[in-house]
Amino acid sequence: MNKKLVVGWFSFTCCEDSTILFTELLNDHYDTWKKLVEFRYLKALKTKNSLEGLDVAFVEGAISSPTQEKRVREIRENAKYVVAVGACAVTGRPSATRNDFVDKDITDKIQWYFDHFDYSKKVLKLDEVIKVDDIIGGCPMDKNIFLSTLEKYLKLFKIISDA
Numbered sequence: 815m816n817k818k819l820v821v822g823w824f825s826f827t828c829c830e831d832s833t834i835l836f837t838e839l840l841n842d843h844y845d846t847w848k849k850l851v852e853f854r855y856l857k858a859l860k861t862k863n864s865l866e867g868l869d870v871a872f873v874e875g876a877i878s879s880p881t882q883e884k885r886v887r888e889i890r891e892n893a894k895y896v897v898a899v900g901a902c903a904v905t906g907r908p909s910a911t912r913n914d915f916v917d918k919d920i921t922d923k924i925q926w927y928f929d930h931f932d933y934s935k936k937v938l939k940l941d942e943v944i945k946v947d948d949i950i951g952g953c954p955m956d957k958n959i960f961l962s963t964l965e966k967y968l969k970l971f972k973i974i975s976d977a
């Protein structure tokens with residue numbers, strides 16, 4: 815069997831619109847990608863997923879809790895390359911809007927959320943937690959940059975020819 819690019823797709827704090835856009839892209843690209851890409855971790859499409867031996871991890875969303883920081887470090891350890899997908903992962907925003915709160919904005923209602931959920935004090939963009947190799951900006955992601963980034967890694971791993 816021909817070698818495939820082993821890909822993981824992960825979502826953290828965000829609205830997951832880039833995941834939706836990605837699934838829309840399958841309408842046009844599924845037949846091609848199924849021959850070239852193994853989606854080893856992709857919860858939007860399947861329940862049995864694995865982190866092991868990823869060539870490329872696409873990571874959507876900002877990092878807003880210690881649990882998420884730990885998880886994304888684990889992804890980094892298992893992936894040769896990590897790509898930040900969408901503005902929330904690349905810049906932190908809009909998911910990091912709560913970083914703008916000043917003390918007087920923290921009402922009892924807001925404090926309740928901090929006390930009852932696993933939130934970090936600040937919401938972080940991806941490269942504040944792990945090394946990022948590539949970025950795909952946009953809110954949601956720019957689909958043309960996603961397609962060219964995927965092609966770049968298909969060539970880098972010699973799944974398709976560079977010619």
Ligand code: SF4
Nearest residue numbers: 828829831901902953
């Ligand atoms: S970058 Fe935009 S579309 Fe993507 S998760 Fe954040 S808010 Fe949603």
